[in-house]
Amino acid sequence: MERSHYWLAVLIIALVSGCATSPTGRSQLMLISPETAISESEKAYIHTVSTLGQENKLVSDPAINQRVQVITGRLVNVAIQRYPRTRNWKWSVAVIDDAETVNAWAMAGGRMAVYTGLLEQLKLTDAELAQIMGHEIAHALANHTAEQMSVALATQLGVTAVGIATEASDKTLTVGAIAAQLAVQLPNSRTAEAEADRIGIELAARAGYDPQAAVTLWQKMAKAGGDGPPQFLSTHPAPGNRQATLAALVPKMRQLRPATLGPVAPVTLAR
Template identity: 50%
Template sequence: MLVNENSAIQASKQAYTNTLEPFEKAGKLDNNPAQVKRIKTITDKLIQQAMSLRPNTRDWQWSTKLIDDPQTVNAWCMAGGKMAIYTGLIQKLSATDDEIAQVMGHEISHALLNHSAERMSLAMANNLALELLQNMTQANAQHVSLATAAAQVAITLPNSRGSETEADKLGILLAAKAGYNPNAAVSLWQKMAQVSGNQGFEFMSTHPSPENRQQALQKLIPEMMKHYQSAKK
């Protein structure tokens, strides 16, 4: 670990702006009010559960952005609750609210479990962040630190199998407590496998899905249903 959580959160603020800037300039950020409202409703409920689990995250500057890119199936959450989801994930999977909640609950869990700092450390240790800085134009590189570059690179790196398992468990719990059906965790990955084929979805590359993943999630559902039913009441 070359980066602690506080440093990761600070670096992610600028990294978030840098990552979203090209989409904003192209008019591809939050340009569908109905979809934006839908995603915000889901993530707001998940954020409430995250803050209940880790009260200190009430100080995070949570944010969710919808990126209009119908070809990209992806979503991510940086340290400090800086999130984005691409329209491609919603459209190509015909994702239900319950399935979107599983995706974003999983991504939020990576931030809660400090996996963002782990990936930032990996980016710095392997000089990936330095390469990004060197490839930036002088204008874009202004105000960009090595840590900020690492935070930008981190969202493209795969998590370890252990980190994925942790985020699966916590993500399905957050979603269930927020009132979203845990069965959607399984249907989500079934859809992902069916639709992906050889297209090389970015979400699949950063979220390795071994055959036993769906089975592991399936085993969690009976316990999660208790939280889901309680939330629905």
């Protein structure tokens, strides 16, 4: 069979069978299974963290690390309660020492990272940081890595990129791991962003954080970046009326908020 016909057949079969439903009820294209995305993301994450460690780019300040770890742990506790399938995920977070980068990301399976530039440039409150990490956890819960890898495969946009990356990258990374790595570097869809906003603000509220922080966070984000937008917005494009949408959710989210901050689930700090 000719190569083009082979891929056409693969895509037709996959398009017929490769559908899933997100936590908000949205239909998703899933040519890459969530399990595969988690496995490949683990390889990419370990490689990334190892490289950052060798370059002394992982934060050593215990106060910063503990702050991120505790806030993330509260959110993970809620995530596990509401999505029991995530109980055995290897939840982890890397705090990257890069004051110039205003960004955070998550891979499939609960592998996350946040840059010090996000904390320092935006002067985040704990509640605002909870919104960021809740948003990232939401990407993992909604299988957005697998979805993004699937869309890239379906459109063949990712095939060339992965091929080029394979030629130039460390050979210890598989093509799948490179694809998982690319998934956090390429822009999410606005639909996925809106979904992560909706899930993330609820996670933060149920963990005990003021949902109004979702609004103030994006007010700060809009002002940040100087001559250009923060890097966060290059991979997390803002849905239209983001602040207004989040503000409309605040009253409902406040009803879900407990009187005290919630318990902290174990989250491994990448070192």
